[in-house]
Amino acid sequence: MTLEEAKKRFVDEVKLRGYDDKYIDRKEEREILQIALTAGISFESARAALAQVCEAQGYVLESKVIERLKDILDTSAGNDGSIDEKEFNDAVLNCKKWTNGKKTDVQCKRMVIEIIDEAAYKTTKGWFSNWYANVKREVGM
Numbered sequence: 062m063t064l065e066e067a068k069k070r071f072v073d074e075v076k077l078r079g080y081d082d083k084y085i086d087r088k089e090e091r092e093i094l095q096i097a098l099t100a101g102i103s104f105e106s107a108r109a110a111l112a113q114v115c116e117a118q119g120y121v122l123e124s125k126v127i128e129r130l131k132d133i134l135d136t137s138a139g140n141d142g143s144i145d146e147k148e149f150n151d152a153v154l155n156c157k158k159w160t161n162g163k164k165t166d167v168q169c170k171r172m173v174i175e176i177i178d179e180a181a182y183k184t185t186k187g188w189f190s191n192w193y194a195n196v197k198r199e200v201g202m
Contacts, residue, residue, distance in 0.1 A: 070100065071096065071114075075118070076118060078092070079115070084121045084160065097111075121160050125159075134148075135180070137152070144182050170199075174197060
């Protein structure tokens with residue numbers, strides 16, 4: 062297989078995976094990158110090509126959404142050392158917007174919670190309740 066054929070197959074694979082919902086989740090991204098690696102395309106080139114194809118086709122790349130969410134949450138936590146309920150809700154709204162509505166509110170909340178827990182950000186507590194614990198319980202985490 063020539064490099065041109067490999068690139069064409071890669072582009073076709075991206076289009077095929079995102080055709081139905083215009084969304085490339087982490088699992089699909091991993092599979093696409095694996096195909097590129099087996100075709101002899103370097104990881105960096107494959108990621109760049111994946112991002113280009115998604116941009117050109119109007120597909121949402123979940124890893125880009127997560128990257129942007131991490132930036133927002135990092136900035137929010139950097140202001141006062143913790144994330145409050147408003148900052149959490151803003152992150153969820155941004156997630157919903159950046160996924161073009163492909164993820165539900167619950168799925169977006171789960172994504173934000175996973176990032177907060179993974180990065181071990183502190184969350185504020187209200188006077189009479191712990192909003193973060195309530196949100197986690199609400200989404201089944």
